[in-house]
Amino acid sequence: MTTEKEEKSIYLKLIDCQSRLNAPKNQYNSFGDYKYRTTEDILIGVKPLLEENNLCLTLDDELIEINGEPYICATATIFDRNSRLSTKAYAKIDFTKKKMDASQQCGSASTYARKYALNGMFLIDDMKDADTNEHKKEADERSKQAGTKKQDEAPEMPTKEEIEQFRAYLGAEGISEEYVCYSCGIKNITMITKKLFDKFADNKNLPALKEAHDVWLKKQEAKKNE
Incomplete structure (x- = not known):
């Protein structure tokens, strides 16, 4: 027998997650004097909602080139048994950073891109960040x-x-x-x-x-x- 949750469209499931998600800015940068949220903060808040709506979430990275520069393209995808929805975000890999090896530079770009792919999926607006x-x-x-x-x-x-x-x-x-x-x-x-x-x-x-x-x-x- 099919349950009500399974009968809902993926769009209604996503709306439910978006409207109920609570991902406060629990991190603090003492130098810039601002609060912020991390990718992990978002995932902690959204995982219970995904389970309630019978949704799976995946995060994938792809190394691409834009105008001769290396970028990480992160894709956030939610899916159920019938449908899937995706959002993408991009972050440039800055190989000029000192005191960071290539893996750290790629990891930094991946973290940034994944966070903003999740922001796009779940309608999270990062106000009052260091550069807003x-x-x-x-x-x-x-x-x-x-x-x-x-x-x-x-x-x-x-x-x-x-x-x-x-x-x-x-x-x-x-x-x-x-x-x-x-x-x-x-x-x-x-x-x-x-x-x-x-x-x-x-x-x-x-x-x-x-x-x-x-x-x-x-x-x-x-x-x-x-």
């Missing part, structure tokens, strides 16, 4: 508020020598000045305050800084390909 407009507006607002302080409350600034050393440090770690400016809400690296300078230059913050930078970099690359 809303996050940028908040950074700009903080910058404006800092600019309204009285002259005698002007923040301490790093020296020219410190700025040059900082630039060399960013270059050695593969972190763009553009990201630093974006994150701080400034137009030029020389406008960074001593407080933010110390935060960026502190080696203990480097892992979180690189993670936030990688997220921003991938989003910028995705925008170019839209």
Whole structure:
């Protein structure tokens, strides 16, 4: 005998998963000061819903070339006994990253692409990520508020020598000045305050800084390909 769940179309099953899925941003990047969710966070939330709706989910990767550049194409597919639905997402493999071997670079691109394939399937909107407009507006607002302080409350600034050393440090770690400016809400690296300078230059913050930078970099690359 066929059950009601099995009789529902795959579209109705997907709608049920989309409407009931709870995938909160349980991760925190202390450097970028933002919360985010991982692929695993999404899967933890969606697995019980898939089981209730008699659906299977698969994630597959394919190495492709776009304009001479290597990309990972991730495909998220849900299927039941009769039908299947798929969504795709792409992430460029950045072989210029230092301190990462080829397998790590491919793994990083795969993780990013799979997450956004799942986002597309289950209608997850990553607002307030490190490089969204809303996050940028908040950074700009903080910058404006800092600019309204009285002259005698002007923040301490790093020296020219410190700025040059900082630039060399960013270059050695593969972190763009553009990201630093974006994150701080400034137009030029020389406008960074001593407080933010110390935060960026502190080696203990480097892992979180690189993670936030990688997220921003991938989003910028995705925008170019839209």
